[in-house]
Amino acid sequence: MRNATAKTLTVELGERSYPIVIGGGLLDRAADYLRQAGVPDKSPLMIVSDDNVAPLYLERLESALSGGGYRVVSAVVPAGEQSKSLTVYNDLVTRAIEAGLDRSSAILALGGGVVGDLAGFVAGTYMRGIRFVQVPTTILAHDSSVGGKVAVNHPLAKNMIGVFHQPELVLYDVDTLNTLPPREVRAGLAEMVKHGLIWDREFAEWCWNNAPRLLDLEPEALIYGLERGCAIKAQIVSRDERENDLRAILNLGHTLGHAIEAVAGYGRYLHGEAIAVGMAAAALLGEERGGETGLYAETMLMLRALELPVTLPEDMDTEALMAAMQRDKKFREGRMVYIVPSEIGRVEIASDVDADAVRDVIERLKEKEESS
Numbered sequence: 039m040r041n042a043t044a045k046t047l048t049v050e051l052g053e054r055s056y057p058i059v060i061g062g063g064l065l066d067r068a069a070d071y072l073r074q075a076g077v078p079d080k081s082p083l084m085i086v087s088d089d090n091v092a093p094l095y096l097e098r099l100e101s102a103l104s105g106g107g108y109r110v111v112s113a114v115v116p117a118g119e120q121s122k123s124l125t126v127y128n129d130l131v132t133r134a135i136e137a138g139l140d141r142s143s144a145i146l147a148l149g150g151g152v153v154g155d156l157a158g159f160v161a162g163t164y165m166r167g168i169r170f171v172q173v174p175t176t177i178l179a180h181d182s183s184v185g186g187k188v189a190v191n192h193p194l195a196k197n198m199i200g201v202f203h204q205p206e207l208v209l210y211d212v213d214t215l216n217t218l219p220p221r222e223v224r225a226g227l228a229e230m231v232k233h234g235l236i237w238d239r240e241f242a243e244w245c246w247n248n249a250p251r252l253l254d255l256e257p258e259a260l261i262y263g264l265e266r267g268c269a270i271k272a273q274i275v276s277r278d279e280r281e282n283d284l285r286a287i288l289n290l291g292h293t294l295g296h297a298i299e300a301v302a303g304y305g306r307y308l309h310g311e312a313i314a315v316g317m318a319a320a321a322l323l324g325e326e327r328g329g330e331t332g333l334y335a336e337t338m339l340m341l342r343a344l345e346l347p348v349t350l351p352e353d354m355d356t357e358a359l360m361a362a363m364q365r366d367k368k369f370r371e372g373r374m375v376y377i378v379p380s381e382i383g384r385v386e387i388a389s390d391v392d393a394d395a396v397r398d399v400i401e402r403l404k405e406k407e408e409s410s
């Protein structure tokens with residue numbers, strides 16, 4: 039993917055608008071992009087990465103930035119969902135204080151959604167908020183790096199402790215994706231097809247038809263998928279930054295998905311895997327509520343084409359999942375809100391879903407595993 043020409047999209051948020059630059063070879067040009075985005079070079083920057091990504095890309099980013107006149111310190115956290123914790127957050131704040139980060143400093147997240155959410159939460163709270171730059175290295179992070187939701191987990195619920203803090207820049211070097219393990223490729227494609235399922239039937243069908251190319255990381259297909267996914271997300275965030283209404287649709291599959299992650303124990307399911315099961319459940323619920331015929335079957339075919347899980351193990355405790363879902367951030371004034379598809383490419387924000395209908399769908403997803 040080395041010679042891909044960079045494409046720039048914009049998240050339109052008035053004075054806080056920012057570019058998403060997608061292309062090959064961008065890490066080496068990071069200093070120029072940071073300068074264009076207005077990141078000053080008199081105060082130290084802190085790069086946060088994880089112990090899988092750092093050996094692959096940290097030195098390149100550090101030398102690109104220091105060669106371009108920035109002072110850089112780095113902090114490497116253990117890879118995986120467990121690092122989205124208050125303990126690791128506190129370690130990073132300590133590192134930032136010791137390294138002398140001030141209110142003109144920026145924090146850069148070099149990695150996937152875990153590093154992005156964690157480093158972003160540090161940036162959003164350190165000295166009440168300093169600049170933040172996303173340097174995503176996973177497919178899934180086409181979603182997580184855009185939109186400014188940053189958080190760590192509580193043992194009882196995902197993303198429970200966080201803020202909205204938009205980055206100054208998303209610098210998406212697609213060359214880094216070549217080293218992604220296949221399971222992470224599949225998990226990332228779940229959020230890509232989600233953007234089609236909530237907003238754009240044509241894009242959902244494109245993901246389905248191009249599943250083998252996406253799974254093989256074929257550059258042309260992958261870059262198109264990432265650009266379209268980012269563009270849909272940017273459009274939604276620009277219209278409703280703080281999830282007062284429309285933005286909730288980005289949560290398709292997440293009410294159950296987050297519950298699966300918490301109940302199974304963080305890290306057992308990858309985020310994308312859990313939300314794939316959640317999207318299968320949502321489609322079944324949608325069809326039962328009068329959605330278009332074939333909605334569930336077609337959604338299953340799309341998810342299966344991307345080699346994503348669509349069933350639950352028999353021993354997953356339904357009541358534990360129901361209890362975890364009550365802690366969702368969409369639970370308000372005693373009512374659970376679900377994102378329910380009515381057709382491929384269209385969803386409704388429903389606050390009238392009966393809890394027993396959800397229990398029934400969960401049970402049926404378990405039965406499906408037996409019969410498949």
Ligand SMILES: NC(=O)c1ccc[n+]([C@@H]2O[C@H](COP(=O)([O-])OP(=O)(O)OC[C@H]3O[C@@H](n4cnc5c(N)ncnc54)[C@H](O)[C@@H]3O)[C@@H](O)[C@H]2O)c1
Nearest residue numbers: 090117150151152153175176178181182187214217218309
């Ligand atoms: N803030 C948001 O809007 C948002 C959106 C979606 C997901 N998320 C969050 O994102 C997280 C999941 O993100 P993720 O799937 O990117 O997980 P991740 O950050 O854990 O990365 C996945 C794995 O791949 C490794 N890795 C990353 N880049 C690599 C590369 N280029 N080469 C080789 N290995 C690499 C990582 O070390 C990790 O082991 C979850 O915590 C989820 O809640 C947030």
Ligand SMILES: O=C(O)C(=O)C[C@@H](O)[C@H](O)[C@H](O)COP(=O)(O)O
Nearest residue numbers: 181185187196197285288289292367
């Ligand atoms: O950006 C959003 O809004 C999303 O809902 C995107 C999701 O893919 C993402 O997993 C997000 O972190 C979930 O947010 P939460 O508010 O349900 O924790």
Ligand SMILES: [Zn+2]
Nearest residue numbers: 229292309313
């Ligand atoms: Zn998600």
